[in-house]
Amino acid sequence: MGLWRQRIGYGSSDFACNLIWQMISLYLLYFYTNVMHLNAGAVSIMFLVTKFIDGVSDLIVGYLIDKTNTRWGKSRPWILFGAVPFGVTAVLAFSVPDIGQTGMLIYAYVTYILLSTSYTIVNIPMASILPALSENPHERTVLASCRTFFSSVGSTVVSAFALTLVDKFGNGNEALGFRIVMIIFGVIGCLVFFFCFFNTKERVMVQAEKVSLKANISCLLHNGPWKLFALNIVWFFGGYVIQASAVIYYFTYVVQNVAMVQIVATITTLVPIVTNLLAPFFVKLTSKRNLMIGGSAVHAGGLLIIFFGSTNVPVLIGGAVIAAAGYGLKGSMHFAMQPDPVDYGEWKSGVNTAGTLSAVNGFIGKVGMAIASSIGAALLQFGGFDAVLSVQSATAQSYITTMYIWVPIVMNIATIITMMFYNLDKIYPQIIKELDERRAA
Incomplete structure (x- = not known):
């Protein structure tokens, strides 16, 4: 194939x-x-x-x-x-x-x-x-x-x-x-x-282990790289959900340019496609961890440009493109990094927990999205947002800005800090080599 x-x-x-x-x-x-x-x-x-x-x-x-x-x-x-x-x-x-x-x-x-x-x-x-x-x-x-x-x-x-x-x-x-x-x-x-x-074809065949769910969870809890990756899932999906839910509010009520809602939404969807295509070339130059950190910094920088751009359409579009490029790079690295802790866990414990790890990752992502959605709704309520009003109060606009700009930036900073402790990329080639030898034996 x-x-x-x-x-x-x-x-x-x-x-x-x-x-x-x-x-x-x-x-x-x-x-x-x-x-x-x-x-x-x-x-x-x-x-x-x-x-x-x-x-x-x-x-x-x-x-x-x-x-x-x-x-x-x-x-x-x-x-x-x-x-x-x-x-x-x-x-x-x-x-x-x-x-x-x-x-x-x-x-x-x-x-x-x-x-x-x-x-x-x-x-x-x-x-x-x-x-x-x-x-x-x-x-x-x-x-x-x-x-x-x-x-x-x-x-x-x-x-x-x-x-x-x-x-x-x-x-x-x-x-x-x-x-x-x-x-x-x-x-x-x-x-x-x-x-x-x-x-598709599953080429890397691993013998199914008769291990209980409790034992699988125990293996995950002793998997240091996975715990850092799991923490970053909260920052990654949480930041995405709260920013996505705030797009229509920010450009309608803060920028006061309804046409920008669809423009920015389209940019946010399309630009990551280009970033994803370039990711395999970038990863040859450095590590997945470094690209995750770099993508987070670029994403945060784009949001700052949008904030300081105020109502200037060209600046807003430029900031949206930069932010979307950073998010696209983060997204590519998120999925590229996901299988690595599986190999680390198998290397360390002898148990392959790909299914359980993927399931727990999915659950953590949903928790992160649920928390982010709750924070977004709370910010609207505390800011006194009123859907009936075409022009919102200064307080409401400030809380909407917090939703779209500041919370996602904080999430990006959290990603950068978390990834600073993630060192699996350095030892990963040796792990793969030893796993190959075990499987061959």
Whole structure:
């Protein structure tokens, strides 16, 4: 199987994921409250409750992947058999029947839990399969960059076309429009997951260990590089979520230029595609850790340019491009670094915990996003934000600026400090050499 065939096959999986996940992130809350007219407070509680269930499913799926041992490998079967349920549950989530407030809320609970579980079944293997696709550190960086590239393409498709398609197919009926769009995206997503399955191969075969979940968690807790990586997951996803949620507020109420919302959102999606393509070349010049630190510094610098740019459109666009480039570099390194602590753990303890580690990473990411979302909502409330007002108070604008500029900058500084203690890159070649010798024996 050719290298580029596998790279494209692996990367395409995140295109499929983001066709649906980006719809969930951007429009599911809007669909529940504005299209189906569910109570916003009840929906908020639903999202909170389902996070706990989602976290448990992450751990279970990760543990089961570690115990899977088939002729297709450990992770690939989950991608194959999870494709159809993911597409079907996505359609069901955007097809709420008009059966009264209580009935619709119960339906939303059930379908959202099923959708979140289906997402876990296809998403966790996407992370756990990377160490098995290649043991070459550079090739892993290329594979991770391909995944991030296709992720950005999927997000861009949704951001650019989803609402237009909803209007076209719904013809004034948003509920119908969302349902048809999700059917289209669901079918495309399923086909792309099948493409991923048939165009990847788990080359680095590790004998499945009969190790309990408790023992797996114990191995992770004694994995120093992973603990630093896990801490950085909070900074990485937390900073992203709070900044993304604040874009519309910052440029509408602080910059007072509504047109900039879509421009900056597009820049934020497109520029990382270029950065991802360049990441494999950058990593040859230095280490993944250094690129994560550099990307964080560039991201923070871009946000400062936006802040000092005030309402100057060219400066704002320049700052957005720089910030997006830094974020793209961070994103590439995040996925490229993720399999390295797996190898370190196997080298140190003799146990490969790719599935469990990927599951725990996913859970930590969701915790980080949940905390960030709560902080964002709290800042709006404490700042006295009033959606009815077209011009917000100085206090509200200050809190919105904190959301979009200062909290993400603090998260970037936290990443830089955390990564200063991450030294796995230095000993990684020796770890791979010794693991190869053990596997050969």
